[in-house]
Amino acid sequence: MPFPELFSHTRVLSIVGDILTIHASGVALGELAWVKNSDGTTSLAQVTEIDHERVSLQVFAGGKGLRSDARVSFLGHAAQVLFCDDILGRIFNGVGQPVDGGPELLGQRRVDVGGPSVNPVMRVVPSKMIETKVPMIDVFNCLVESQKIPIFSIAGEPYNELLARIAIQADADVVVFCGLGLIFDEFHFFRDTFENEGVFPRTVMFANRASDPIVERLLAPDLALKVAERFAVEQNKRVLVLMTDMTAFADALKEIGVAMERIPSNRGYMGDLYSQLALRYERACDYRGAGSVTLLAVTTMPGNDVTHPVPDNTGYITEGQFYLHDGMIDPFGSLSRLKQQVIGKVTREDHSAVMNTMIRLYSGARQAEQKQQMAFELSAMDHKLLKFGELFTQRFMRFDVAVPLEQALDLGWQTMAECFEPQELLVREKLLNKYYPAS
DSSP states (O other), X not given: OOOOOSOOBOOEEEEETTEEEEEOOSOOTTEEEEXXXXXXXXXXXXXXXXXXXXXXXXXXXXXXXXXXXXXXXXXXXXXXXXXXXXXXXXXEOTTSOBOSSOOOOTTOOEEEOOXXXXXXXXXXXXXXXXXXXXXXXXXXXXXXXXXXXXXXXXXXXXXXXXXXXHHHHOOOSEEEEXXXXXXXXXXXXXXXXXXXXXXXXXXXXXXXETTSOTTHHHHHHHHHHHHHHHHHHHHXXXXXXXXXXXXXXXXXXXXXXXXXXXXXXXXXXXXXXXXXXXXXXXXXXXXXXXXXXEEEEEEEOGGGOTTSHHHHHHHHXXXXXXXXXXXXXXXXXXXXXXXXXXXXXXXXXXXXHHHHHHHHHXXXXXXXXXXXXXXXXXXXXXXXXXXXXXXXXXXXXXXXXXXXXXXXXXXXXXXXXXXXXXXXXOOOHHHHHXXXXXX
């Protein structure tokens, strides 16, 4: 892109990492600028801090090779992102440039990134469900429209496979995927999966790869969420935003903060970590008279430590969490605080009974397993619980199980009937008479 013929600032004060500090006036926080090096190379940058006439910018291409005689020209506006129907099925990098080899989107509308989130007083109370066909979500911890919920995991767990499956199976109108710090294999996994499963026509993909400038990792979530917001507000779409991994986003914040010589807080993270995470998560909203934005984001926990600053702060912002353990969603650690808004109201009347009964029986199966491992004598009920535990794991907890909600509820009744007599379930007689399999 050619360097714009604008007023140039040349008084460079310092270059630390990706942070370029110059002497300038009349600029705004978040404003974009072009930085032209003495060798003719150019890079986009964004204002991140203003101290009187001392302006700090994050250089998207990195500070490597920058010289003290670089020229900076401000563009007079904040970051912008393309928004039109043509972006569906396209892949963009962390600054919103197409990277899929498709046609240029010249002359298309751009919208400013950022801005305030919706006033809580004006938000609609969540009352609709997003069906994912993942039984451990739909049956036991429903994903509700406008919900913001993290997937807590550790390195090595198949959270990418879970996100891809949700993107394919969810009944959302538009899926906006945002990858942060993706390695080569992860990027091509998502790209190939979306293409092979035929979901690209309703998907927009923002991918910041591990080899890309770390500064782009901070901008990519804002681009994805702004696109989701516009689809929801202007086109009344039910939008599902999938992100991975918010810990990479927080680590980028930490690295930039260190380069800007900010005083770190807990474990080296900056003191505004909570605010930075909340600024993104609070974009999830059910808009009055329009569509909705639902956010599902992976948060990896270093050392499986839930008290780590990133998952710890995330838990105060979001409405529950999904835990990944041993390649499956943990039914005990996972929680959706909004599921009561839809269970039994927009779902079948037996949903609550099936959910609570199966979790209680699976808890009993885990206790029976412990008794078996310690060589205790097992009762007849223990043997029934062990059989139920095996069936529950195979039919509900495995990722390769894809079942619509009503079929999953029927399968729950069938599984319980294979292991227990009706009176052993402790369920209301009305529901037993209606849903317990006669055979």
